[in-house]
Amino acid sequence: MYNHSEIEKKWQSRWQKDNLYLTGNDASKPKYYILDMFPYPSGAGLHVGHPKGYIATDIFARMRRMQGYNVLHPMGFDAFGLPAENYAIKNKVNPKISVAESVARFKGQLEILGFSYDWEREVNTTDPDYYKWTQWTFLKMWEKGLAFESNEPINWCPSCKTGLANEDLEDGKCERCGSEVEQKPIRQWVLKITDYAERLLNDLEKLPDWEESIKEMQRNWIGKSEGAEAIFKIAGTEETVTVFTTRIDTIYGCTYLVLAPENQLVQKLKTKITNWEEAAEYIESLDKISEIERTSASKEKTGVKLKGIKAVNPFTGEEVEVFIADYVLNSYGTGAVMAVPAHDERDYEFAKKYGLRIKSVISMDGEIPFEGKAAFTDDGTLFHSAEFSGLKSAEARKKMISWLENNKLGAGKINYRIKDWVFSRQRYWGEPIPLVHCDKCGVVGLPESELPLRLPEVESYEPTGTGESPLAAISDWVNTKCPKCGGVAKRETNTMPQWAGSCWYYLRYIDPKNSEALIDKKLEKYWSPVDFYVGGAEHATRHLIYARFWHKFLFDIGAVAYEEPFTKLKHVGLIMGEDGRKMSKRWGNVVNPDDMVKKSGADALRVYEMFMGPFEQACNWNTNGVVGARKFLEKVFSLTEVNNYQEDAKIISLLHKTIKKVAEDIESFRLNTAVSAMMILVNEISDYKVRNNALPFSRADFLKFIQILAPFAPHLSEEIWEKSGQKNSIFISLWPQFEESKIKDETFNLIIQVNGKMRASLEVAAGISEVEAFASASVQENVQKWLADKEIIKKIFVPGKLLNIVVK
RNA sequence: GCCGCGAUGGCGGAACUGGUAGACGCGCUGGACUUAAAAUCCAGUUGUAGCGAUACAGUGCGAGUUCGAUUCUCGCUCGCGGCACCA
Numbered sequence: 001m002y003n004h005s006e007i008e009k010k011w012q013s014r015w016q017k018d019n020l021y022l023t024g025n026d027a028s029k030p031k032y033y034i035l036d037m038f039p040y041p042s043g044a045g046l047h048v049g050h051p052k053g054y055i056a057t058d059i060f061a062r063m064r065r066m067q068g069y070n071v072l073h074p075m076g077f078d079a080f081g082l083p084a085e086n087y088a089i090k091n092k093v094n095p096k097i098s099v100a101e102s103v104a105r106f107k108g109q110l111e112i113l114g115f116s117y118d119w120e121r122e123v124n125t126t127d128p129d130y131y132k133w134t135q136w137t138f139l140k141m142w143e144k145g146l147a148f149e150s151n152e153p154i155n156w157c158p159s160c161k162t163g164l165a166n167e168d169l170e171d172g173k174c175e176r177c178g179s180e181v182e183q184k185p186i187r188q189w190v191l192k193i194t195d196y197a198e199r200l201l202n203d204l205e206k207l208p209d210w211e212e213s214i215k216e217m218q219r220n221w222i223g224k225s226e227g228a229e230a231i232f233k234i235a236g237t238e239e240t241v242t243v244f245t246t247r248i249d250t251i252y253g254c255t256y257l258v259l260a261p262e263n264q265l266v267q268k269l270k271t272k273i274t275n276w277e278e279a280a281e282y283i284e285s286l287d288k289i290s291e292i293e294r295t296s297a298s299k300e301k302t303g304v305k306l307k308g309i310k311a312v313n314p315f316t317g318e319e320v321e322v323f324i325a326d327y328v329l330n331s332y333g334t335g336a337v338m339a340v341p342a343h344d345e346r347d348y349e350f351a352k353k354y355g356l357r358i359k360s361v362i363s364m365d366g367e368i369p370f371e372g373k374a375a376f377t378d379d380g381t382l383f384h385s386a387e388f389s390g391l392k393s394a395e396a397r398k399k400m401i402s403w404l405e406n407n408k409l410g411a412g413k414i415n416y417r418i419k420d421w422v423f424s425r426q427r428y429w430g431e432p433i434p435l436v437h438c439d440k441c442g443v444v445g446l447p448e449s450e451l452p453l454r455l456p457e458v459e460s461y462e463p464t465g466t467g468e469s470p471l472a473a474i475s476d477w478v479n480t481k482c483p484k485c486g487g488v489a490k491r492e493t494n495t496m497p498q499w500a501g502s503c504w505y506y507l508r509y510i511d512p513k514n515s516e517a518l519i520d521k522k523l524e525k526y527w528s529p530v531d532f533y534v535g536g537a538e539h540a541t542r543h544l545i546y547a548r549f550w551h552k553f554l555f556d557i558g559a560v561a562y563e564e565p566f567t568k569l570k571h572v573g574l575i576m577g578e579d580g581r582k583m584s585k586r587w588g589n590v591v592n593p594d595d596m597v598k599k600s601g602a603d604a605l606r607v608y609e610m611f612m613g614p615f616e617q618a619c620n621w622n623t624n625g626v627v628g629a630r631k632f633l634e635k636v637f638s639l640t641e642v643n644n645y646q647e648d649a650k651i652i653s654l655l656h657k658t659i660k661k662v663a664e665d666i667e668s669f670r671l672n673t674a675v676s677a678m679m680i681l682v683n684e685i686s687d688y689k690v691r692n693n694a695l696p697f698s699r700a701d702f703l704k705f706i707q708i709l710a711p712f713a714p715h716l717s718e719e720i721w722e723k724s725g726q727k728n729s730i731f732i733s734l735w736p737q738f739e740e741s742k743i744k745d746e747t748f749n750l751i752i753q754v755n756g757k758m759r760a761s762l763e764v765a766a767g768i769s770e771v772e773a774f775a776s777a778s779v780q781e782n783v784q785k786w787l788a789d790k791e792i793i794k795k796i797f798v799p800g801k802l803l804n805i806v807v808k
Numbered sequence: 809g810c811c812g813c814g815a816u817g818g819c820g821g822a823a824c825u826g827g828u829a830g831a832c833g834c835g836c837u838g839g840a841c842u843u844a845a846a847a848u849c850c851a852g853u854u855g856u857a858g859c860g861a862u863a864c865a866g867u868g869c870g871a872g873u874u875c876g877a878u879u880c881u882c883g884c885u886c887g888c889g890g891c892a893c894c895a
Binding site: 001212213214216217219220221223225227243244245246247258301325326327328329331332333334336337338339340344345346347349350415417537538540541608611612613614616617618619620622624625627628629631632638664668670672673675676677679680683690749751753755756757758761781782793794795796798801802804805806 | 820832876
């Protein structure tokens with residue numbers, strides 16, 4: 001039994017003392033930048049699932065160092081945000097203090113796992129020296145017109161008098177007090193991420209080393225759709241409604257028009273609408289429902305007909321009825337749709353409910369599928385469509401768009417699902433927005449010399465009753481001078497969302513102390529982009545899209561030299577509880593890594609977490625598995641007590657094959673099979689030891705194995721390395737190379753099949769020919785049995801693998 | 809509803825370009841060592857039949873392509889993740 005606590009403590013302090021993991025700066029070496037998504041340091045500490053990704057990147061980083069790279073492998077903390085703020089409100093502690101405590105706790109938990117982070121580059125998004133540059137970038141965006149003010153709805157709890165995040169809602173009600181949550185529009189800062197939609201979409205093609213599934217999620221999130229805008233006049237007025245549709249080919253089947261209830265046009269037409277009271281009542285009723293609930297698929301569609309107004313179909317001149325309905329969203333497209341119930345499912349459902357006319361205009365080979373029973377939503381051939389009748393849908397769309405353009409009644413249009421990014425929160429614990437509001441000059445940006453704009457100390461972290469940030473209550477902070485005219489001005493009191501700090505932290509690690517610029521150009525050129533980025537799939541869209549957007553902006557203003565921040569991306573699969581549910585206090589299935597380290601050691605925990613299954617896949621925890629990993633390490637340790645050796649060519653060959661496989665598997669992040677390959681080797685060595693009381697190869701060869709084990713089990717490997725008389729750390733040693741000549745087999749196991757079923761297998765020389773193979777096969781008793789009285793039709797010979805004899 | 813991913817022994821999983829299904833680990837069964845237990849070591853462990861050689865069945869279900877399919881194609885079922893009335 002080796003004493004894991006002693007060994008692990010010894011090496012952790014030795015590594016630290018020797019500064020073993022500081023980032024290399026030998027300019028002649030190639031670089032490798034491998035990054036974990038940095039954690040939010042919550043008070044609860046880590047559970048056993050959190051380090052899975054960190055272990056994997058640590059293994060990769062250690063291998064790259066041994067392969068002679070300068071490796072940048074940093075860690076930091078994303079420490080702004082709601083949980084720290086809520087904790088502060090509850091316990092009346094400055095979040096600064098509680099965050100520092102959580103960070104210390106997290107670091108402690110990470111340290112005992114033996115990670116090779118360069119802690120001198122630690123970043124913390126709440127550090128003013130850090131958020132100075134978050135603010136600086138925001139200012140640049142504002143200067144370029146990418147940040148604008150807009151009234152955007154928030155979830156408002158009228159009883160708590162506070163805005164709520166989506167996470168704080170339960171069935172559309174306030175989680176804390178259970179009141180109905182309202183949608184309250186409030187002045188906010190919004191970033192025009194939509195300006196970057198096309199680039200964010202197209203540049204996914206430049207990322208071949210991203211998992212396809214994540215790219216697909218991003219494509220769906222950006223949601224490009226090509227269609228047309230068509231202008232409907234409102235009969236008897238000067239007003240018009242523009243609708244967006246991807247199916248302009250169905251417009252001859254349009255039997256009514258639907259506006260989003262919030263569409264401004266509804267208010268403009270107030271006097272024309274004869275049933276305004278009914279409409280107003282309906283609009284008000286929707287305020288009580290969040291967008292999430294309102295747009296839930298299970299909910300039945302509702303709406304109100306706007307009596308007294310009609311819309312004119314630009315193609316037919318026909319007047320159609322106008323509705324407002326909950327299924328049309330003001331935030332997508334133009335907030336208005338032309339309804340074609342014959343060819344759209346939602347319109348069909350709505351038309352059925354309210355008894356509206358359904359007119360088919362698309363046929364499939366002259367037939368109209370499901371007429372009167374359901375909507376036919378596929379492309380087909382147009383009919384009842386005047387001069388466009390007889391055209392196929394795709395062709396018709398082109399011609400009809402030209403028609404719209406020629407008649408100035410619309411145009412082809414590309415629409416994106418992605419919305420502009422609401423970039424402000426009415427909270428205390430976030431980056432202050434570096435703008436002031438001056439009566440004379442309007443909105444004015446702070447000069448760079450006044451950055452960072454520090455978060456002031458406050459008495460209370462509670463949001464104000466008006467929905468404004470607590471910062472609004474600090475009058476000597478809010479009241480300031482206009483940087484432009486020197487007159488009276490007020491500071492912006494919204495703060496930035498938690499996402500802000502995580503948009504560029506990977507750049508800060510490269511140049512963590514820079515106070516002159518966001519990043520030094522030379523350093524950026526050497527270290528950027530991040531070669532390998534690893535983190536949870538829950539960030540597939542939001543964080544990764546926001547960061548890509550932020551980075552592209554920095555590229556556009558010349559602050560960085562590369563257009564995409566992360567070259568390669570992998571997502572880590574969750575570790576679920578032993579009961580198959582997500583680890584959570586609620587289920588009582590949380591396993592603490594500290595307990596595992598105490599019991600079996602960090603090395604065993606590391607090996608087990610890599611061994612338990614494919615990295616990307618979710619997997620159930622099993623504490624017995626750690627015991628198995630420990631047994632494996634114990635076996636390795638027991639081999640160090642043997643001093644005799646006699647060479648065994650087969651096992652030496654296996655050693656070289658294992659060196660090859662482990663390197664390949666780490667490279668492709670198949671860490672489970674890397675561990676299993678090492679187990680197979682160790683089992684072989686151990687069996688040999690038991691039989692011969694000797695190792696099957698020299699101590700030097702044995703140390704090659706210890707070197708490939710080292711990234712997985714760094715403490716034990718370092719201990720064995722030292723005990724074998726090595727003076728320098730194993731992590732300074734050079735990654736072992738396999739010898740090509742030793743992995744070549746002279747014989748192999750030839751499979752003999754008859755009609756595709758295996759009937760025999762035999763050990764044959766590697767270069768065996770088909771004729772020789774057949775000769776050896778046909779003398780096998782069990783093969784003869786299956787060939788007797790049969791005619792051989794053909795033979796399939798796969799060199800190095802099998803011979804299949806097909807008989808009749 | 810749409811998009812993506814997946815389904816292999818008692819359990820986690822392996823099988824890389826279509827070529828021995830079940831590597832490796834856990835668990836379990838039997839044995840050795842021990843006064844005993846733990847640890848360790850040895851043997852076995854997909855199912856059915858058989859003392860055995862071996863045979864048959866078998867990778868969620870149903871078809872198909874192929875000499876040969878866990879792997880490819882088509883159609884389903886179930887599970888997970890994401891988005892969700894997106895016009």
